[in-house]
């Protein structure tokens with residue numbers, strides 16, 4: 001499928017922007033070919049600069065739970081904008097959003113606004129380190145917490161070797177403090193906690209992993225993390241940048257009934273504008289500067305009024321009765337329809353779903369951790385991706401990403417999606 005204007009834009013962009021994009025996944029590197037440059041979005045649909053229309057399952061990689069350019073979000077941002085775009089002084093909008101977050105997310109008693117998920121996780125880890133006076137952190141294979149140095153490491157080749165940086169420019173000395181453990185493996189966490197007793201400041205985890213496709217926590221995994229953290233005096237951080245307000249009004253912590261000490265929020269909380277947050281127990285949050293231990297964190301655009309207005313409007317809309325029931329049943333229809341298609345085609349690919357996060361993996365193994373994710377057939381995914389795109393379905397250009405249906409993906413959109421899903425799978429087998 002030729003897309004002359006996108007191709008020209010990509011060539012032009014590459015002259016002045018590294019790789020032509022401002023975030024690498026947008027470059028379509030994992031699927032080859034070039035990205036579509038987007039002109040506009042409306043509801044569940046996006047339109048590229050070549051005039052093609054797609055049903056969008058990326059939705060800005062998660063924030064747009066009410067789809068593109070929702071009239072209520074647009075109006076509230078326009079109103080905020082007319083009053084001034086930034087002050088560097090507190091506004092009442094910030095209180096309103098903070099109160100709404102505290103109301104919705106069960107473990108959050110106080111919350112700080114920042115501008116990106118990356119900032120939220122970096123600040124939460126710094127706070128945990130300040131609060132405990134310890135340096136090490138534990139994270140999990142296949143989880144993503146943004147591009148802070150501490151998170152850009154992977155496990156070494158054996159349990160005895162240190163973690164290694166996953167990016168040039170990340171000092172070995174920084175990742176020496178980062179332990180990387182297998183997701184869903186409580187025993188490994190217990191062992192690491194014992195071997196590093198008194199040294200681990202934080203365990204940070206995506207309570208439903210959403211950056212290796214969709215991988216739900218095994219029964220007992222999150223409670224085990226809670227217990228280990230309590231026994232060892234470790235701060236438990238749930239990175240709910242994806243799951244927050246998506247898998248339920250109170251995020252994964254509410255859905256699974258396990259309370260972290262700190263929570264990171266992003267994506268939906270900003271309503272499609274740059275806002276993110278970290279919050280949690282009052283006694284810990286009261287160490288953020290200017291209080292208590294004065295753990296540093298600041299930002300020129302933190303709590304930006306346009307972002308506060310957009311986030312608040314989305315959370316207000318999400319607080320209306322029946323919203324999550326609608327989202328759940330729409331996503332169940334989508335996943336059930338995809339499972340039917342697979343059955344009818346005689347295929348047995350793994351399909352994971354938690355609320356409004358789902359992923360079809362090109363493997364017949366059940367997908368429970370990063371090792372099982374790595375059994376996928378990437379070449380097959382690539383052909384599937386292009387077959388879908390050609391027929392008007394915009395999926396994330398990587399097998400390691402979720403589909404993010406929104407509340408404005410209507411029954412007609414789901415039907416059309418399932419028709420394309422079937423046709424694309426048929427075409428590539």
Ligand SMILES: *Cc1c(COP(=O)(O)O)cnc(C)c1O
Nearest residue numbers: 116117118144145146239241242
């Ligand atoms: C997207 C994401 C982040 C990073 O958020 P940015 O706003 O892209 O910096 C952190 N954690 C998780 C789980 C994410 O999905």
